Amino acid sequence: xxxxxxxxxxxxxxxxxxxxxxxxxxxxxxxxxxxxxxxxxxxxxxxxxxxxxxxxxxxxxxxxxxxxxxxxxxxxxxxxxxxxxxxxxxxxxxxxxxxxxxxxxxxxxxxxxxxxxxxxxxxxxxxxxxxxxxxxxxxxxxxxxxxxxxxxxxxxxxxxxxxxxxxxxxxxxxxxxxxxxxxxxxxxxxxxxxxxxxxxxxxxxxxxxxxxxxxxxxxxxxxxxxxxxxxxxxxxxxxxxxxxxxxxxxxxxxxxxxxxxxxxxxxxxxxxxxxxxxxxxxxxxxxxxxxxxxxxxxxxxxxxxxxxxxxxxxxxxxxxxxxxxxxxxxxxxxxxxxxxxxxxxxxxxxxxx
Amino acid sequence: xxxxxxxxxxxxxxxxxxxxxxxxxxxxxxxxxxxxxxxxxxxxxxxxxxxxxxxxxxxxxxxxxxxxxxxxxxxxxxxxxxxxxxxxxxxxxxxxxxxxxxxxxxxxxxxxxxxxxxxxxxxxxxxxxxxxxxxxxxxxxxxxxxxxxxxxxxxxxxxxxxxxxxxxxxxxxxxxxxxxxxxxxxxxxxxxxxxxxxxxxxxxxxxxxxxxxxxxxxxxxxxxxxxxxxxxxxxxxxxxxxxxxxxx
Amino acid sequence: xxxxxxxxxxxxxxxxxxxxxxxxxxxxxxxxxxxxxxxxxxxxxxxxxxxxxxxxxxxxxxxxxxxxxxxxxxxxxxxxxxxxxxxxxxxxxxxxxxxxxxxxxxxxxxxxxxxxxxxxxxxxxxxxxxxxxxxxxxxxxxxxxxxxxxxxxxxxxxxxxxxxxxxxxxxxxxxx
Numbered sequence: 001x002x003x004x005x006x007x008x009x010x011x012x013x014x015x016x017x018x019x020x021x022x023x024x025x026x027x028x029x030x031x032x033x034x035x036x037x038x039x040x041x042x043x044x045x046x047x048x049x050x051x052x053x054x055x056x057x058x059x060x061x062x063x064x065x066x067x068x069x070x071x072x073x074x075x076x077x078x079x080x081x082x083x084x085x086x087x088x089x090x091x092x093x094x095x096x097x098x099x100x101x102x103x104x105x106x107x108x109x110x111x112x113x114x115x116x117x118x119x120x121x122x123x124x125x126x127x128x129x130x131x132x133x134x135x136x137x138x139x140x141x142x143x144x145x146x147x148x149x150x151x152x153x154x155x156x157x158x159x160x161x162x163x164x165x166x167x168x169x170x171x172x173x174x175x176x177x178x179x180x181x182x183x184x185x186x187x188x189x190x191x192x193x194x195x196x197x198x199x200x201x202x203x204x205x206x207x208x209x210x211x212x213x214x215x216x217x218x219x220x221x222x223x224x225x226x227x228x229x230x231x232x233x234x235x236x237x238x239x240x241x242x243x244x245x246x247x248x249x250x251x252x253x254x255x256x257x258x259x260x261x262x263x264x265x266x267x268x269x270x271x272x273x274x275x276x277x278x279x280x281x282x283x284x285x286x287x288x289x290x291x292x293x294x295x296x297x298x299x300x301x302x303x304x305x306x307x308x309x310x311x312x313x314x315x316x317x318x319x320x321x322x323x324x325x326x327x328x329x330x331x332x333x334x335x336x337x338x339x340x341x342x343x344x345x346x347x348x349x350x351x352x353x
Numbered sequence: 354x355x356x357x358x359x360x361x362x363x364x365x366x367x368x369x370x371x372x373x374x375x376x377x378x379x380x381x382x383x384x385x386x387x388x389x390x391x392x393x394x395x396x397x398x399x400x401x402x403x404x405x406x407x408x409x410x411x412x413x414x415x416x417x418x419x420x421x422x423x424x425x426x427x428x429x430x431x432x433x434x435x436x437x438x439x440x441x442x443x444x445x446x447x448x449x450x451x452x453x454x455x456x457x458x459x460x461x462x463x464x465x466x467x468x469x470x471x472x473x474x475x476x477x478x479x480x481x482x483x484x485x486x487x488x489x490x491x492x493x494x495x496x497x498x499x500x501x502x503x504x505x506x507x508x509x510x511x512x513x514x515x516x517x518x519x520x521x522x523x524x525x526x527x528x529x530x531x532x533x534x535x536x537x538x539x540x541x542x543x544x545x546x547x548x549x550x551x552x553x554x555x556x557x558x559x560x561x562x563x564x565x566x567x568x569x570x571x572x573x574x575x576x577x578x579x580x581x582x583x584x585x586x587x588x589x590x591x592x593x594x595x596x597x598x599x600x601x
Numbered sequence: 602x603x604x605x606x607x608x609x610x611x612x613x614x615x616x617x618x619x620x621x622x623x624x625x626x627x628x629x630x631x632x633x634x635x636x637x638x639x640x641x642x643x644x645x646x647x648x649x650x651x652x653x654x655x656x657x658x659x660x661x662x663x664x665x666x667x668x669x670x671x672x673x674x675x676x677x678x679x680x681x682x683x684x685x686x687x688x689x690x691x692x693x694x695x696x697x698x699x700x701x702x703x704x705x706x707x708x709x710x711x712x713x714x715x716x717x718x719x720x721x722x723x724x725x726x727x728x729x730x731x732x733x734x735x736x737x738x739x740x741x742x743x744x745x746x747x748x749x750x751x752x753x754x755x756x757x758x759x760x761x762x763x764x765x766x767x768x769x770x771x772x773x774x775x776x777x
Binding site: 024026050052054055056058059060062063064065066067068069070071072074088089092096197198199200201202203206207208209210211212 | 394395396397398400407410411413414415416417418419420421424427428429430431432433434435436439440456457459460
Binding site: 004006172175176177178179260261263264267336338339340 | 621624625628633634635636637638660661662663664666
């Protein structure tokens with residue numbers, strides 16, 4: 001690991017991707033992911049890589065599709081409205097079993113929304129990042145060092161399982177600076193890429209990268225095989241952090257930037273004698289349902305805190321399955337919940353007063 | 354016995370699904386012959402479009418990628434930037450290239466991506482059953498222009514070679530036709546040049562091929578070729594629209 | 602132990618840089634730090650501010666709502682944040698640009714005519730670092746040695762002459 005340096009979240013994502021072996025970046029300008037692309041534009045020409053500013057997000061994600069088909073580590077970054085445009089390509093990437101890394105530095109929505117931090121793309125990322133039966137791996141870091149670590153993780157798992165991976169960040173994490181250490185280059189695990197279209201060199205049958213299956217049973221078999229991989233991902237790749245849950249009587253569930261505010265709130269609540277803990281999903285898909293199910297046995301209720309009108313709360317309720325009350329507190333894009341508000345919301349839950 | 358004619362090696366044994374009299378088969382053969390003659394099958398990656406030629410990924414023996422509708426030049430860009438020494442070509446129809454994929458076409462051209470585009474213009478959407486294409490002629494009857502294409506409401510056809518020839522990034526743009534043997538021979542020469550340009554790193558090359566669609570035009574194969582000569586060729590004149598090499 | 606700070610002023614006064622130097626110094630002292638800018642339309646010619654935390658432990662909330670230290674370089678920033686400073690906290694104000702006086706008696710308020718001092722000492726554009734010097738003196742959250750090392754890290758080699766002038770401004774601030 002390198003010495004600690006103070007880096008902006010967005011730049012950390014870009015540098016981490018380069019160190020993880022990414023040499024191809026295709027993007028289109030949008031706030032608040034700007035620094036990711038700018039960093040790539042500065043660095044890529046110096047290391048023999050590609051930075052290409054596409055004509056649209058649609059084109060950019062299809063360039064990612066082409067580069068991923070060639071078997072290289074490739075990345076695109078965007079913010080919410082741009083991710084909507086990329087959804088076409090994300091579906092084709094998933095349907096063709098191609099690994100890649102997509103960054104969403106979320107901003108407020110819907111429509112143009114705002115340019116300030118938001119977590120309102122949870123549904124999009126975990127439910128329908130594109131049309132069809134599909135999932136992408138979704139990682140939600142909550143600090144700049146974790147942004148770096150999860151870039152490595154995302155590439156590794158995307159290639160292992162042949163699925164697209166997404167890092168769902170937000171404008172707050174993207175803009176903030178924290179000390180980070182970068183892993184040295186050369187620590188990259190190699191995965192089989194015999195499926196890549198690199199030219200058959202007259203030594204094998206031709207490879208085809210494709211998501212079209214006009215025979216319904218063939219399509220179903222393909223999707224079922226993919227869902228078996230998804231099941232394995234759910235079983236083996238779920239990531240979650242628990243904080244002060246051992247004796248917790250109430251659990252806050254929060255991810256990304258909001259989870260940090262929640263931690264500060266929990267510290268205040270504990271000082272007031274209230275036993276509150278945090279369950280922080282690090283992978284949003286697969287969602288760490290087991291951690292929620294396990295917590296049902298010991299807590300009186302859950303409070304989900306998000307920078308949205310309440311999206312992840314659906315997954316919490318599905319996991320809780322009616323066994324305990326699940327409340328929601330949040331604000332929409334640009335209004336970061338304060339620790340004091342979260343403290344109040346916990347206190348308002350039945351029985352905690 | 355001497356072999357005087359055989360199927361090109363770059364074409365697979367799959368049975369083509371094209372309608373009787375469709376000229377896609379001829380164009381596939383020309384592309385495959387060029388790949389054979391240049392000896393590049395092992396390093397070529399082709400990109401199939403959405404449209405009648407969607408299954409081109411089964412017909413060419415080189416590595417193939419199926420692209421979303423209109424995105425083939427963006428996919429080609431991603432492939433070529435990752436593998437600059439491979440040969441990357443797209444095979445696209447008029448709806449794919451000149452309607453939904455106009456942005457990808459124009460911008461890959463203006464970037465001067467070192468790729469080869471085979472553009473099949475038959476003035477209609479074939480696969481979906483004969484709707485108006487961006488290249489449908491004025492007054493031409495299609496399923497969605499049942500009274501003929503009225504330019505007052507449906508606008509004018511896109512002249513792709515003429516438009517792209519204005520872009521500095523384009524190395525080579527030629528319009529050819531496969532309506533007759535002499536024109537087929539010229540078409541092959543143009544396709545070969547477009548591939549050779551890429552090998553020589555000369556940049557973006559496009560060959561627009563006027564093609565027939567007997568099924569959706571409602572004509573016999575022979576009549577369709579005559580219709581192509583009588584109607585398309587006057588509107589879309591054959592010829593070289595840009596050749597950076599020749600300009601020097 | 603966490604020290605939370607807000608740096609606020611107009612865009613162009615080097616206010617975000619000042620916060621960055623505070624965070625960088627904290628990091629070089631081996632502490633946990635965070636630097637969070639406010640961003641959005643207000644960045645374009647309006648007020649700019651950033652939140653900085655320097656702590657012995659991992660920083661939970663990087664948002665600073667009630668700062669221990671406020672460094673303010675214009676009246677709108679002063680008005681926006683002065684009420685939020687925690688009792689016992691410190692406010693460092695550029696009194697060349699802020700003519701208001703604070704009536705709170707539960708915080709320490711330092712009035713430093715930083716912009717005038719900078720002009721008078723050939724340190725144009727370094728009022729921010731004069732205020733930083735005063736902040737250093739009042740809080741002792743880092744040392745001048747660490748700051749020097751941090752400046753050497755942050756200031757690009759071709760602008761190395763700026764390190765000396767920055768340190769001069771800090772020294773001037775510490776004398777106030």
